[in-house]
Amino acid sequence: MAEKILTVSVAAYNVESTIAEVLDSLIVPDILDRLEVFVIDDGGTDSTLKIAKEYEEKYPGTFFIVHKENGGYGSTVNYSIAHATGKYFKLLDGDDWFNIDNLTEFINLLEHEYADVIITPYVECGERSGKRKIDNLCRGLPEGCFLISQVKLNGSSFDMHYLTFRTDLIQSIPLKLTEYCFYTDAEYACLPIPYINTVYIWQHSIYQYRTEVAGQSMSISGMLKHYQEHEQVFWRLSDEYKQMKAAGFTNTEIFKERLSFMAVTHIHMLCLKGKGQISYKEVEKYCNKIKQKLPEIRELAMRQSKFVYALYLTRYKAYPVLYRYYQWQLRRKRKGD
Numbered sequence: 001m002a003e004k005i006l007t008v009s010v011a012a013y014n015v016e017s018t019i020a021e022v023l024d025s026l027i028v029p030d031i032l033d034r035l036e037v038f039v040i041d042d043g044g045t046d047s048t049l050k051i052a053k054e055y056e057e058k059y060p061g062t063f064f065i066v067h068k069e070n071g072g073y074g075s076t077v078n079y080s081i082a083h084a085t086g087k088y089f090k091l092l093d094g095d096d097w098f099n100i101d102n103l104t105e106f107i108n109l110l111e112h113e114y115a116d117v118i119i120t121p122y123v124e125c126g127e128r129s130g131k132r133k134i135d136n137l138c139r140g141l142p143e144g145c146f147l148i149s150q151v152k153l154n155g156s157s158f159d160m161h162y163l164t165f166r167t168d169l170i171q172s173i174p175l176k177l178t179e180y181c182f183y184t185d186a187e188y189a190c191l192p193i194p195y196i197n198t199v200y201i202w203q204h205s206i207y208q209y210r211t212e213v214a215g216q217s218m219s220i221s222g223m224l225k226h227y228q229e230h231e232q233v234f235w236r237l238s239d240e241y242k243q244m245k246a247a248g249f250t251n252t253e254i255f256k257e258r259l260s261f262m263a264v265t266h267i268h269m270l271c272l273k274g275k276g277q278i279s280y281k282e283v284e285k286y287c288n289k290i291k292q293k294l295p296e297i298r299e300l301a302m303r304q305s306k307f308v309y310a311l312y313l314t315r316y317k318a319y320p321v322l323y324r325y326y327q328w329q330l331r332r333k334r335k336g337d
Contacts, residue, residue, distance in 0.1 A: 156257045
């Protein structure tokens with residue numbers, strides 16, 4: 001049996017309408033024996049498991065279907081990391097897909113590469129509008145392997161869609177995500193940061209990210225429903241950030257920028273609740289806690305966001321105007337979310 005080069009973890013909770021498209025995007029005959037695909041049916045109740053098992057039967061040794069009790073997104077990743085045998089490891093959500101045209105070349109690259117993380121662009125695919133947008137963390141940089149200290153990475157955009165980690169690195173940390181919780185993809189992206197020394201930049205897209213879908217974690221409805229879980233993840237990562245600094249790890253700027261982005265995002269989430277559902281005091285409490293516990297994150301968030309700057313500058317008195325403006329702006333952009 002050929003060595004497994006890439007382990008792909010597919011979180012598949014009630015995705016019967018998209019799971020075939022997801023798994024089809026992995027079927028390239030020349031590389032199947034080098035792929036290890038865990039499809040984790042996380043306590044689903046629809047036909048996802050039945051559909052996925054058809055792929056396991058047709059392509060044994062490549063697809064491995066797991067049905068377990070519901071434990072949330074993080075539990076699917078934890079399972080796959082613990083059982084992965086591939087040289088590299090990548091996530092794939094059950095409603096997204098890979099660019100099949102670039103997959104063979106990508107596997108060939110991974111087979112001969114030893115960087116801690118491979119960074120590739122991804123494509124946002126609007127479900128309703130049909131619009132395509134390329135997100136490139138390393139736009140304008142040459143392809144090749146670099147020390148992480150040699151490249152300027154935008155920590156605010158350090159998302160899982162870009163990342164393919166060396167498996168032995170994330171297994172040795174060990175990387176364990178919070179279970180029964182949304183937004184743990186931020187943990188997946190951030191927790192390995194202190195241990196990354198080398199980065200390989202490859203300027204071809206792999207991940208295709210489906211957007212404009214109601215109920216997604218970053219849709220309006222998703223943020224309204226799960227904003228408290230976003231805060232839980234934020235404070236877990238803030239603790240990790242403090243420990244990272246105390247231990248003298250490098251790469252702190254990337255982690256800091258990602259935390260700042262999350263802080264801005266969470267303040268926006270709170271403003272989505274509106275005056276009738278969430279009090280001004282809750283926004284004030286969160287902002288004051290950041291000011292007290294993470295002053296450097298507050299300063300960076302104020303530089304990154306005029307919205308946050310205005311909140312702090314006015315001692316939150318601008319909140320009634322700001323939350324109305326933010327709600328109007330977001331709903332205009334995301335009509336139907």
